[in-house]
Amino acid sequence: MAFRSVCQSQEPVTIADRMFQDLRRSILEGGMPAGKKISEPELAAAYGVSRGSLREAIGKLENCNLVTRRPNIGARIISFSIDQLMEIYQIREAMEGMAARLAAQNMTEQEVQNLQELIKRQKSSTPEQPENNNLKHDPDLDFHFCVIKGSQNERLIRMLCQDLYDLVRFYRLRLNPGFTPKAQIEHELIVDAITRRDGEMAEVLMRHHIRASRDRAKLQLENMTPEELGVHEK
CATH class of the missing domain: 1.10.10.10 (Winged helix-like DNA-binding domain superfamily/Winged helix DNA-binding domain)
Known part of the structure; x- marks a missing residue:
């Protein structure tokens, strides 16, 4: 999905x-x-x-x-901002950690199976970079969306998908972090915890996954020029 x-x-x-x-x-x-x-x-x-x-x-x-x-x-x-990026990841860590815990509790067996199939597809065709900055196909965001939706908490889904995820895309598609083998392994561990209905472990693993993504993105921003950050125009 x-x-x-x-x-x-x-x-x-x-x-x-x-x-x-x-x-x-x-x-x-x-x-x-x-x-x-x-x-x-x-x-x-x-x-x-x-x-x-x-x-x-x-x-x-x-x-x-x-x-x-x-x-x-x-x-x-909007311009790139390390402060804004850190705020986004702080919110994501807390809310998506909660979403992973709720997904372990609330996902149907069919939804868990669909998530497992998504992971298999990602593993067999993991791209180094998102394809042509395609808005409709980003394996990392597809995974996160499935977990968020699996929480079955409509307010949480709206808060993440309406208030936050266009900003996530804004940063992600410009920083172009790609989808790494390490991220794939982290996804697999999260899905394993959800499959075992271990909500506590799913939350811990999701928080770790998002912190690792935050650190990579922050390093990229710190190495960008003012022109690349979009702060050169007055």
Whole structure:
């Protein structure tokens, strides 16, 4: 089951919806660099839409935490931030650890089997890098989504998938950490704990897995230039 953010869960209906989906995809795939200022006249002309529809689309992006907007300054794509990254991983460690524990308790036998099959597919075709920054196929995020969904806690699912995971993608697809053999082993251990219905161990292993991912991402950010971080534009 491929990961699907709540921010993209509804089919576009209005012009603003379609613009939002197009701009969101461009941001997450790197077509719009981190920190880039959004020119409303240019975008409105390029899409052939009204400024009102464009502003509505930008508002949706702001709700997904991909755009910041300040009075008298305008909107821009968010920049990379080590502080923000650490906050994201702190939240993920706590909440996804809880999700793994709940998944061990609440997943049906069929859901556990589906998770095991996902791990087998990952093991047989583990890519070194996410394919072409494809939003729909990231083996690591697919795994995490299955565990989160398996918690069967709707509020937890909404909090992670609606409030957080577009930001996770924003960092992940630009840092391009790939899917390593070490991550594969960590996934297998988590699934083994879930299969054994050992919620405590599943939580411990998930927390460890996310901390390891955090440390790799932090090291990459620390080695990026201000231009790469998106803090060069004023």
